[in-house]
Amino acid sequence: MIFTGWAFLFSSLLEVGAGPVEKMAGGFTFGRRTDGFPYPLDEVDKLAEEAVPKFEAYLKKNPSKSGCTLETATRRKEWTDLSVPQREEYIRAVLCLQSKPPKLASKAKYPGALSRYDDFVATHETYAMELHSTPHLLPAHRLYIWYYEKALRDECGYTGYQPYWNWGRYAADPVNSPLFNGNMSSMGGQGLPSTYPGVMQPQYKSPYDKIPPGGGGGCVTEGPFKNMTVSLGPIGTVLTDVPKNPQSDGFGSNPRCLRRDVNKYSASVTFANYTYALIKDSKDVDTFQKVMLGQPEKNDWGVHLGGHYTIGGDPGGDFFSSPGDPLFWFHHGMIDRIWWIWQMQDPEKRMNVVPGKPKADDKVKLGWFAPDALTSDLFTNIGGFGGQFCYIYD
């Protein structure tokens, strides 16, 4: 059994609204629920708010060429900041994408791509190195999420934007959170109990060398994704009872259930104070990325790994196939959000840097999935990607 996962793969890769709105400083509003809402602003939300006036000042000096401003930017909201009908609209759009035929992944090479949703999974599996190596990790995932949001809107009539998962809100009890409680307006529940042994983290010292099992690991039998068919993969880390893919590259058809281990041990490193410290204490972008991904020498799993293994299971626990769990987009949305909050702490210095100092003509190349994109054009969510990025996180 090999349960290595992200930390190991990264260490090798990196070398190569409903309710009323609150008025914000600068006259712009954050769409947070205030009507009997159970989640007060946490210290990360406050950092985001405090940084907005700085960002506004930065944009005055450096207006986006495409005319995107804080006022015109669309808002990606936290899951619970959406009303229940908005959550249900989002879920319908994801199910719609899963019901449409693939259009990008070639049938010959990817017999396991059964749906339009699987186009995205196949992309992450095929271009994993391109997506995760330095300097691409942050900008390439930003682009990838943007394409997903666009598909939900353009192809499935979704009228909102990609929600994110503020980990800290649910870290104490993820299974009973509005994301994972298994009701029809959640993103599905815990997997059935299984013999899941937990996730080994061999580069960490005991007791941090293992994320203990969270009580699931089996099929998700509640909520909107209980009938979901996972087909591509697995490729990397897998649970023992997941059938092997018939193709050695993992692209064969391997229909199976969605499995999860919603895991409070993993979630325990995603309380708001961890994210706050990551943003406040990372003085440069290399430190930000490194601490976010985890530091074995400090027994620190990091919020990236913490969030991924709060979902766990199959395909959520598989480095290559993880976007096959619809919560992937929420998790990486939060990563994208905190990158933005980190940038906003000192926008003049931080807007245009990523680890690894890419050359001016460096591109993110996602092959058959999308045209090559200039890496340096993906650094700002306000006006990046030729003006097509124009969003902020509420």
Ligand SMILES: *[C@@H]1O[C@H](CO)[C@@H](O)[C@H](O)[C@H]1NC(C)=O
């Ligand atoms: C699901 O649970 C959330 C959180 O408790 C709640 O707000 C929502 O109304 C529930 N949805 C349904 C369909 O019961």
Ligand SMILES: *[C@@H]1O[C@H](CO)[C@@H](O)[C@H](O)[C@H]1NC(C)=O
């Ligand atoms: C799952 O499939 C069954 C059988 O087709 C159907 O009755 C049920 O409504 C489906 N549930 C969901 C949440 O899609």
Ligand SMILES: *[C@@H]1O[C@H](CO)[C@@H](O)[C@H](O)[C@H]1NC(C)=O
């Ligand atoms: C966050 O708070 C918890 C509980 O108070 C504490 O154990 C942990 O060390 C804190 N983490 C950081 C990074 O401050």
Ligand SMILES: [Cu+2]
């Ligand atoms: Cu990824």
